[in-house]
Amino acid sequence: MKHRFLYLFFLLLLSGAVTEICGQQAPYRLKNGRLGLEWQKTGDGFMLKKLEVYKENKWVRLPGVLGQYTLLYAADQPGTAAGNLTDAAGKTITFPEPEYRYVIPKWKEATSAVSLNREGTATVFYPSFCAITQQGLVFRQQGGPADLKATWELDPANENDIKVTLQLVAHKAGYYSIASPALFTGDKDRFSWAIIPGIFQGNRINNNFVDAYAYGHGVPALPVVARERTAAALTSILTTKEGVTLSVTAAPGTGRDPWAGNKLTQSDWLLGLSMINRQGQLTPTLYHPVLGQKKSFLNPGDTVTFEFRYTVTTGDWYQTYQHVVNDIYRFDTFLQLKKSQEPLSDRISKLFHYVRSDSTSRWRVFDYKGMHIGAQEYLGGVYESEKDAVKNADYGAMWMLAHLTRDPVLLQKRLPEALNFKLAQQHTAPGFFKGAAAGQYYLYKSRRFTEEWGPYTEPIGTTYYLMLDIGNILLFEPDQPALKKELRQAADWLLEKMHPEGFWEVAYDNASHRPLFEDLKDYRPTFYGLLVAYKLLGDKKFLHAAIKAADWFIKNSVEQGFFLGVCGDTRFAPDFATGQSAQALLDLYEITKTSRYRQAAIQVAELYTTSVYSHPIPSTDKKQVEQRSLEDWQISQVGLSFEHGGIIGSANGHGPILLASHAGLFVRMFQLTKDSLFLKMARTAALGREAFVDAPTGVASYYWTAMNKGAGPYPHHAWWQVGWITDYLMAELSLRSNGQISFPAGFLAPKVGPHKTYGFSSGKIYGNEAELVMTDQLVTLNNPNIDYLCAIDRRTKKVYLFLLNNDDETQTTDLNLSQNATVGGIRITPGNAELLSEGKRLPAALKNAISIAPYGLRVYRFDYR
Structure with missing residues (x-):
């Protein structure tokens, strides 16, 4: 007993200058000019009885306040096997199909008992003790598997923030996880927005578990715990119908370092992020450590500390997200530390020499139905390929670079062969697919075009691989009757396949013509192809159809935060097509001058910022990357975007990509909105990234994990790099000259994002x-x-x-x-x-x-x- 008393006294000393302790009557509250919190001692412990925020000259109280703590404990290490999942009808969920070899392992990881928050024993409590200190309040709970001390204080630098530190002392050996306390429980049937950036977002609970969890469409109904490796920011944010936003954000340093010391640690799991807690309550929640993962095993007497902060404000989710990224995770840090080693303009010069060389660019020419068609080798996975796939990536960049340099190799060899490839890429025989794209890849051994991951045809493939490419060519070469005919046939096919409401099927089976992927909606900018057709052919039926489809897209995709990707190998997990949608809507606004398209473009762009990493904070710490000694900022993920994030996207294993196609768009968004986050994100993505560039060729690696290995199996990516770098520099040129220097921009480039082409007009x-x-x-x-x-x-x-x-x-x-x-x-x-x-x-x-x-x-x- 004596030792117990000394232990308590020692803890009290650690808490600071104690003015009142739990046995006395006192106002257990924290209050400043923006926030007020008040606790009351009850038979169950200290419960939060009031949480209020100052709004429009009055205090607004949040309903459903709790202040409830949860501790998870498991004596044995939790397993990693996927759990059994059933839908609302009790039927076992089977996802994805067997051919999705890249997705299956990630889905299994994401449906383990720990990920579904089913592992361990949950102890739910309210603290038994409270002390008032000069800094704030200190709560304590003793007994059970561990003792817990919680220190709460208002942040003097940010009046809407509450800083919390939880310290756990283990009583027995086992695995522990601490949840951030539930400040309040939200109304599941009535909230404005919920988001874990990079994982999911929306304005409703989605009972379709695969749709919500795998595709990020709304809030999953289960209390899932997401990994930090694809969370754009380490925060969980909820906005109520009353217009109050609550977020909980981990302190910097809590989450994993993707390259700790001298090895890849992208998949370390130190922080869990959730929107529905173990008790099934809608409340932003974080977990640290994660049960069964690093730092979670404790012996008796061992301690673990978890620091985080709540932000309670009357702004919307995006204002809170800006605060998290800018103020808590100091997004400016990368640009402050970076030291460029090579100008982007010099990289374009190197890329020019790379793509004009047959050997480095792996340019191949084939005889196809009497034409010489040219394309670059593609060594990634393609359905039924025998390592014989070829493709072209960015026709706008090809024609732009050829015309800006007047290079004879590009003008006389590359462009004619690439043009023939495009003319051969369309279905021309009468029937269901007449006018549609035959596929983005050509398999030269079987002499046929095909799609990436199956024998199907996507409407957006026709937008991409016919209409956008043809459109950009026609800007440079308007007198091409064969191309205009191909464009009209493609537009007519797209128009024919558009549903009366204004949407398309995701894909059709090539043999049966039946719609495929009927569990998904085409939340992609498929409508943009019709916009291209209208601008080049002048037929208003294409504009009217584009408007109808864009209106459907805004209502069903933008307003819900539901998006779909264009990478077949990940079963269309949301990707850079989201960023493309913002530019597509901006282009529609430029034609129609209808303000809702401008506003929708801004809304999508704001959502797309959550596809950009903002953690961990870059530093000058030394990192060993194979034979290179680098500083942390040089290989930082901060500012780089996902190919696709979420729980099944490539960023889980590979990290972000180095194709910063969104950089030019974000500069334009800054011009439009004056939101500095757009500009900082554009510059952070584009500048100082030489650690990922193959120095002799100027070609950056695609995935972050490849570091500086160059094009690898994707030589065609060099064209995309020419395209996005040029678009970014042109956007900066317009911005810095206050619009006094401007060049007409062409159409979007398929498929990696919203960059555009230049040089077709003065x-x-x-x-x-x-x-x-x-x-x-x-x-x-x-x-x-x-x-x-x-x-x-x-x-x-x-x-x-x-x-x-x-x-x-x-x-x-x-x-x-x-x-x-x-x-x-x-x-x-x-x-x-x-x-x-x-x-x-x-x-x-x-x-x-x-x-x-x-x-x-x-x-x-x-x-x-």
Whole structure:
């Protein structure tokens, strides 16, 4: 007994200066100008009796307050086998089909007893003791498998935040997990929004477990516990119908480090995220450690600490998410630490040489029905392939690079062979599929086109692999009657297959023509193909159909937060098509000027920020990556987006991807909304990523786990990289010039996201007309933080040089121009120059050291002969 008293006294000393303890009557409350919490001692312990937030000059009380604690304990290590799942009718759930070899292991992991929150014994309690300290309140609970101490205090730096520290002391050996206390229980039938970023989101409970859990459509009805490895932010957020948002966010350092020390640790599981707790209550909840995982086994006397914070505010979910990302996880850190080693413009030059080489690009040419069709090898998985699949990725980038460089290899060899590939890619025989895309891949051994993961045809495949590609070609080559015919046939097929309500089937079986994947809805921007057809063919029936389909998409997809992906090998888990949807809606707004399309585009873009990692906070810690010694920030996942996240997406094992197709869109979104998170996310994705780039070729790896191994089995990705880098730089050019420099943008590129193509038409530079060009011969800079772009006015013999400082500090560089360079296909010698930017129009020397402000722009114009 004596030792027990000393133990309690020691704990009290740790808690700080104690002014009142549990035996005295006292107002057990925390309050500031924004929040108020009050506890009451009852026969069951200290229960939270009041939680209120200041809104519109009055205090608003939340109903259903609890303050309830949960501790999980298991004497033996929990197993990892998948549990038995049944639907509402009691029928066993079987998902996915056997051919989805990439998905099956992830689904099994995600349906283990721990993941379904069925493992261990749950002790639910209210603390028996409370003390008031100078910092806040300290609660204690003794007995059972462990003692628990909980310290609560208001954050003086963020008045809507409550900081909580839980400390557990084990009484017996076993596995432990602590849940963040349930502040309140929400109304399952009546809430505005719930989201675990990167896992699921929506405004309702979805009783279709596979739809909710595997595809992120709404809140799963079961108390699932998600892993942090595909959570974009380590937070769970709920907005009530009354407009109050509650979130619980883990303290930085709680979740896994994806590369700890010198090895891959992406799949370590240290934090669980949930929206429905063990008791079936709707309340944002975190678990640490995770039962049976690292740090969860304790011997008697061992301790574990769990730090997190609640945010209670009257804003919506996105405002809270911004707070989590910007303030708690300090999203600025990467850009503050980064030190670029190579300008993006130099990477484009390397990529240009990579794609024009037959050997490095793995360019293959085949005879197909009397035509020479060309494409690049594809060494990934394709249905019924014998490692003989080829494909082309980004026709917009192909035509853009060829025309901006006027390179004869691209113009005379690549483009004609790629064009023939596109002409061969359409079903032309009468029947069900006439006009549809025959498939994105060509199998040269069996001499046929096919889809990625089965003998089926997707309507969005026709949008992608016919209409978008053809559209971008026609911008550069408008006099192509065969292409226009192909585009019209594709649009007519899409129109014919659109349901009266404005949606499409996900896919049709090639043999029976029956709809497939009827458990899914086509929550993808399939309507965009009709927009392309309208803009190029001028037939208003295509615009009317695009509007009807977009309206269906907004109501059923955007407003619910339900999206679908375009990667067949992961059974269409939501992916970068979501980001594409935002740009598609923006393009529709530009045509119709209907505000709901603009607003829907912003809403989708905000949701797409939850496909971008914001944790862990980057640092300068040393990391060993095979033979390279790097700093943590250099291989950080922060700012990189998923191919697909959730519980079945590729990010579970591979981490994010390096294709930052969304970067240009996010810059445009910043121009539209002034939301700085968009701009920071764009720059963090695009800049300082040389650790993932194969230095000789300029080709970045696709998956994060591949680090700097280059194209690997995906040589065609180089075209996507040319496309997104150009789109990002052009978006920055428009932003930094306040729109005074602008070039027409083409159509979206299939299929990795919302980047667009340029160079098919001249643009405006402070009121002057010029055409965009690319050259790696004209400009020499000695600062890797500075990128450049060029334009030329052949009529007046003027060259425009755009210099962009892509760093948060002023940068200086020596600028030198070649006296005999090829620019836009012609040889030039520079003459007199002037500075056009920064509100100046002054004579300028082009052989000197210049300084450019942080994220600044300098524009020079010079004569040539």
